[in-house]
Amino acid sequence: MSASGKPPEFPTWPQFDDDERTGLIRALEQGQWWRMGGNEVNQFEQEFARYHGTEYALALTNGTHALELALQLLGVGPGTEVIVPAFTFISSSQAAQRIGAVAVPVDVDLETYCVDPAAVERAIGPKTKAIMPVHMAGHVADMDSLTKLSADSGVPLLHDAAHAHGAQWHGRRVGELGSLAAFSFQNGKLMTAGEGGALTFPDAATHEEGFLRHSCGRPPTDRGYFHQTSGSNFRMNEFSAAVLRAQLRRLDGQIELREQRAPLLSRILGEIDGVVPQGRDERCDRNPHYMMMFRIPGITEQRRNIVVDALIERGVPAFAAFRAIYRCPGFWETGGPELSVDELARRCPNTEALYTDCIWLHHRTLLGTEEQMYQIGEIVSDVLGVA
Template sequence: MSADPSTLAVHGGEPTFDDQVLPPWPQHDDAEEKALLDVLSSGAWGSTHGDVVATFEQEFAEYQQAKHAICLNNGTLAIAAALRAAGVGLGDEVIVPPYTFIATASAALFIGAVPVFADVDPVTHLLDPQATEAAITPRTKAVIVVHLAGRPVDMDAFTAIGHRHGLTIVEDCAQAHGAEYRGRRIGAIGDLGTFSFQSSKNITAGEGGAVVTDDPDLAQALYSLVNVGRVPGGGWYQHTTVGYNLRLTEFQAAILRAQLTRHPHQQQTREHNATILTDLLGEADGIQVAPPDPAVTAHGRHLFMFRVPALGVAGTRDAVVSALAAEGLRAASSGYVPLHRHEALDREITELTGRLGQPYPRTELPVAEQVCTDTIWLPQRYLLGTEEQTRQIAAAIVKVVAAHESLPRPGA
């Protein structure tokens, strides 16, 4: 007698899916291999002697519709360099969302600035413009907006806030390669945009990052920060400012050039499957997926996120994630812990503000608190399969959510 297909795998039923059948990530072919061997045989392995990094910078700037791109070693330090290039420094406040990766806040701390958390929108999980404006003080110097999961924030609202208050707007685009807002690629819509090429990202070299901007002065400041204070065309020992050494290698840029060429096709696949998944989950009771926004003319599709508010009420979201893993969605995730409750950040902010004699900028963030209890993610690899595989992923999610009351509750 066959097992009841409605029985959860975690309760002994048959798994609905096997994510091992999905395409692997990262992906590569002969293009990456040839590019790496070309750099290897050239003997010019660093960007100070080769031209592969410089070529990729031009190509990536064009791809993101920016005038300048400066590559560096990772996305975290891309944020720190962008802030410092904009003149943010010791004791300045930088408004950031609490629902994001820790790097968005820690990058500010690296340069002695104080991250200030403002609440997020309950539908999109993105930084809320009204909450941001309410968090501005005389010490505020910049706002970091995060295009979370690949969905652009309301750049009309945030550029207006920047102009109104004289603030630098930094776009954290780590999850949003190729995303568009009102027909323009994100990154240089604000003052600066930062990208990551870490292993999970939709364009990857294992590690790496970039900053894009339309401002030539900011571009030169970034070049100097990345290149130990040098200026373009200057001498080897000509250090006009104090800078870091954050250079990307020629090997990484060689991989990134190949990755960039296949990104448009991969994004078409992700978008197609994300639309299917959105439609199927939207038909299920209790599952909330952010609806399309006409201003978002291209979504980066790094994550597929959805909320199930009942799981937050019951405290069973993590149990559902475990049940999804048993169904075959092993990479399903509970997502972020809100950064305003992150112990390491709290210690750093407390110590920094104490030394500076500034108030600790604590705020109430009820929306972030809520979405951190009922949101579930799928990684971008889950959007690279076939239509049938996408339907099986949706079926697994619907099956588990429909039976969530049978899962153990905390303290039960």
């Protein structure tokens, strides 16, 4: 609770209204509920592609499958390596590991929490087939450095843009940055249908191959079961697409409001002794703010978790930050590098700090009022004083 004694009442998530209801009825009544017979997925792909500055998008079952399919399109498989941030949700690495590749974790920048280009450069080797920057919490990674590094090394980039719907770097949206980009529509994401994902493409040929592979290798006009490539069923259904079309229409307004609230909340949190908010590179000139992230340097993981629980009890939707992927048992089941956890920890000191001392607040907090930003600051300050 705040000093007023009342917990803040933030907007709920997911948000929906008659737009979603209308879309669901429209999908229902068209009589065809899968993409090959309906029109909602096709329309959503066109709208999502246009919104992100490209002509080509493919709607998929979820964001993890989007990464997996994109990696296959880049030729990733057994005997290859993919460079991923050590500080990310584990789907970034598991998408590579599930198709037989080795995931190579590298450290992140302690200001933006995005992958450190210098660490990426050190990790590139003869088996490196892809570099996967993650646009952490909506902040675009250093694409100037990464694009040059990709061009110099010949290793393609794959954007994990699960947090970055509508983000911009130098005024360019993710679809304009010249690489494959994977998005997620999981329940907590900036636009959602409960689950879902998408890929955006820089060219028609890669999009066409992606379509084949997301539909069991089968062209849309095929009637003779001539499966032209290997693949799987990663097709999005019509109901999800109908919901996402409505979600996309309100995204700009939500981003605009979060961009107003985030600097205020960052300043308020930064004035609390011991709190360091996530920074921002001004070249990222539009941050959709999937999370409001901040650190408490020097805190132990156990105490950080106590702080998170206390914030939740007082009405602030808080979460512990992602665990270093190499500190998760699942990371080592298949496709782990020939390095020990201790060796990776020594190479990733910033990740070691973040997974221990970082907290994130749900992006719905940034859809609240200015007064609620001050309430959050009061609650965080109070909790840190007693936790």
